[in-house]
Amino acid sequence: MTNVINIKNVSKTYVMGSEEVHALQNVSLQINRGEYVALMGPSGSGKSTLMNIVGCLDTPTSGLYEFTGVNVSDMNDNELAKIRNKEIGFVFQTFNLIPRSNALHNVELPLVYAGIHANERKRLAIDALKHVQLEDRMTHKPNELSGGQRQRVAIARALVTKPSIILADEPTGNLDSKTGEDIMALFNILHEQGNTIILVTHELDIAEHAHRTIRLRDGRVEADEIVPPEKRRIPKSAGFVI
Amino acid sequence: MRLYDFAYEVKEGMLISFQAIRANKMRSVLTTLGIVIGIVSVTLMGTAMEGLSRTVDDSISKIGADVLYVQKFPWFFGGEDWWKYRNRRDIRMQQFKAIERQSTMIKNATPVTWTVVTVKYKGQSVENVPVLGVNDQFPETAGVGVDVGRFFNQSEADGGRPVCVIGSDIADNLYPNETPIGKTIKAAGRSFRILGILEKQGMFLGLESMDNRMYIPVDRFIKTYGARRGIQINVKAVDVKDLENTKEELRGILRKARNVKPGAEDDFAINQQDMFIKTFDGIKMAVGGIGFFITALSLFVGAIGIMNIMFVSVTERTREIGIRKAIGAKRSTILLQFLIESATLSLVGGLIGLAISYPLSLLLNQVLPTSMPLSVVFVAILISIMVGMVSGFLPANKASKLDPVEALRYE
Numbered sequence: 172m173t174n175v176i177n178i179k180n181v182s183k184t185y186v187m188g189s190e191e192v193h194a195l196q197n198v199s200l201q202i203n204r205g206e207y208v209a210l211m212g213p214s215g216s217g218k219s220t221l222m223n224i225v226g227c228l229d230t231p232t233s234g235l236y237e238f239t240g241v242n243v244s245d246m247n248d249n250e251l252a253k254i255r256n257k258e259i260g261f262v263f264q265t266f267n268l269i270p271r272s273n274a275l276h277n278v279e280l281p282l283v284y285a286g287i288h289a290n291e292r293k294r295l296a297i298d299a300l301k302h303v304q305l306e307d308r309m310t311h312k313p314n315e316l317s318g319g320q321r322q323r324v325a326i327a328r329a330l331v332t333k334p335s336i337i338l339a340d341e342p343t344g345n346l347d348s349k350t351g352e353d354i355m356a357l358f359n360i361l362h363e364q365g366n367t368i369i370l371v372t373h374e375l376d377i378a379e380h381a382h383r384t385i386r387l388r389d390g391r392v393e394a395d396e397i398v399p400p401e402k403r404r405i406p407k408s409a410g411f412v413i
Numbered sequence: 414m415r416l417y418d419f420a421y422e423v424k425e426g427m428l429i430s431f432q433a434i435r436a437n438k439m440r441s442v443l444t445t446l447g448i449v450i451g452i453v454s455v456t457l458m459g460t461a462m463e464g465l466s467r468t469v470d471d472s473i474s475k476i477g478a479d480v481l482y483v484q485k486f487p488w489f490f491g492g493e494d495w496w497k498y499r500n501r502r503d504i505r506m507q508q509f510k511a512i513e514r515q516s517t518m519i520k521n522a523t524p525v526t527w528t529v530v531t532v533k534y535k536g537q538s539v540e541n542v543p544v545l546g547v548n549d550q551f552p553e554t555a556g557v558g559v560d561v562g563r564f565f566n567q568s569e570a571d572g573g574r575p576v577c578v579i580g581s582d583i584a585d586n587l588y589p590n591e592t593p594i595g596k597t598i599k600a601a602g603r604s605f606r607i608l609g610i611l612e613k614q615g616m617f618l619g620l621e622s623m624d625n626r627m628y629i630p631v632d633r634f635i636k637t638y639g640a641r642r643g644i645q646i647n648v649k650a651v652d653v654k655d656l657e658n659t660k661e662e663l664r665g666i667l668r669k670a671r672n673v674k675p676g677a678e679d680d681f682a683i684n685q686q687d688m689f690i691k692t693f694d695g696i697k698m699a700v701g702g703i704g705f706f707i708t709a710l711s712l713f714v715g716a717i718g719i720m721n722i723m724f725v726s727v728t729e730r731t732r733e734i735g736i737r738k739a740i741g742a743k744r745s746t747i748l749l750q751f752l753i754e755s756a757t758l759s760l761v762g763g764l765i766g767l768a769i770s771y772p773l774s775l776l777l778n779q780v781l782p783t784s785m786p787l788s789v790v791f792v793a794i795l796i797s798i799m800v801g802m803v804s805g806f807l808p809a810n811k812a813s814k815l816d817p818v819e820a821l822r823y824e
Binding site: 270 | 418421425433436732733735736737740741744745746818821
């Protein structure tokens with residue numbers, strides 16, 4: 172199996188006033204294509220910092236980060252923007268849709284930045300919206316959609332460029348448990364279809380949907396273990412049949 | 414390929430910008446107020462300048478580039494010299510005759526003297542008609558033709574015959590249904606036979622009609638209205654290139670004829686078109702300078718307004734910028750998007766300004782013969798886009814440099 176993510180001895184240090192904060196210290200981990208990984212840890216554990224580095228939003232202070240075999244540790248802003256655009260699908264806790272744009276335009280946006288032609292763009296975006304069963308809500312703006320629907324639009328936006336990984340940061344944090352279950356069911360399906368999913372969460376019952384959990388504490392990897400099949404939670408949702 | 418990419422980014426940036434501006438209609442329109450005022454002032458100033466130029470140029474061309482005017486008063490002088498000029502000796506017919514006799518460089522010359530009378534025909538009358546005593550060479554020096562009939566000839570002029578030529582306004586007013594040629598007109602009680610009607614000449618500097626005048630032989634004028642008042646002498650040079658030499662020759666003849674002592678100042682003035690052009694160029698510069706200052710000031714205020722609202726907009730949309738960056742927008746893409754937004758904002762102001770100033774220019778047309786030149790419209794549009802780009806640069810640059818991690822965390 173090939174590594175999608177190969178992190179070796181990565182550290183991240185912030186300078187806050189006169190103090191140095193070591194958010195990550197010598198973290199090493201590999202994630203393979205097709206894995207479903209939960210990244211766990213309490214606040215202040217360095218979880219968010221690691222997620223930002225994995226998502227190419229930030230670069231490490233030291234150490235090596237190879238994404239799909241390419242060293243991205245020293246890339247500049249524009250190169251990172253290109254990787255984020257083509258290879259990474261973000262799903263956020265607060266959905267982060269553009270409020271003025273309707274669902275279709277939100278899903279089209281990554282393709283706009285990829286420079287894809289309008290007709291092709293629309294076709295791909297509609298496909299992605301069908302994938303999350305929202306094709307009948309295309310022309311609705313975010314404030315006309317429920318929380319669960321908004322998160323599904325965000326997932327469609329993450330899927331539309333066919334990225335190498337889907338990086339979901341507390342994707343159910345702003346949803347009620349029933350809707351959260353629906354979203355987790357959707358991630359399950361996406362994983363079964365071969366997508367690599369990294370789930371960042373501090374909730375154990377959400378993390379248990381994944382097949383592997385990585386726990387962080389004080390900027391170090393505390394535990395990295397496979398979730399045995401009998402312990403995995405299978406989301407109960409009849410909502411998605413694909 | 415690169416050009417195509419750029420065009421693609423501009424197009425998408427424009428769509429995003431329109432959306433953002435539409436979302437804040439009221440704020441956007443208010444923001445552009447400075448630009449609106451700036452564009453209104455630049456277009457109206459341009460239109461007014463155009464009108465002023467047209468009026469002045471028209472009037473100046475009537476003065477004639479190759480004609481010299483010998484008078485007691487120079488055309489432009491400081492107020493304190495008025496008494497000096499007023500007390501000069503009048504210019505007399507003998508001096509005109511001296512010029513006529515001695516000058517080698519003149520083509521035509523006429524004395525001009527005038528008074529204001531009431532003219533009458535069959536119980537109808539027109540008041541405040543200037544009567545000018547001139548000779549037969551007047552049409553050449555004034556550059557005006559005769560529309561109907563003829564001007565009086567040399568023998569009629571020299572003989573001081575009671576004949577006249579009238580302006581078209583008098584003809585229209587006193588003889589609405591008949592030809593005035595051969596008819597008799599009464600001016601201050603004296604009768605004159607009408608020989609011809611001059612071509613229509615319009616207004617001088619938009620103030621005084623040149624078509625309500627009446628011309629009679631100068632000798633007849635002196636006999637009728639007396640010789641107390643002085644005359645002016647209009648001289649047309651043979652060649653406009655020799656105008657300065659012609660002027661010098663005239664000076665010599667006049668100084669001698671008027672017994673001006675060697676070394677003493679001239680006690681007469683030789684006026685020419687050039688003086689008008691110089692003076693009005695000065696006025697045009699002053700009007701243009703004031704207009705430029707007002708325009709620059711209001712555009713500057715407008716630019717600050719746009720810069721301010723763009724900074725507000727960037728701060729408000731920090732999170733949106735974070736999202737855009739997270740899903741792959743490059744720095745240049747964000748920069749371009751906000752530049753287009755501020756340029757569009759400014760352009761909206763410019764278009765509102767044009768929409769306001771166009772009807773105002775029609776109003777201005779009632780006073781000055783003018784219309785808004787197309788070039789002014791283009792300049793206004795170009796200026797508003799440029800102002801938008803310049804004032805939007807700092808906010809756009811700030812937006813493009815936002816750190817995506819922090820921008821996404823922004824509440």
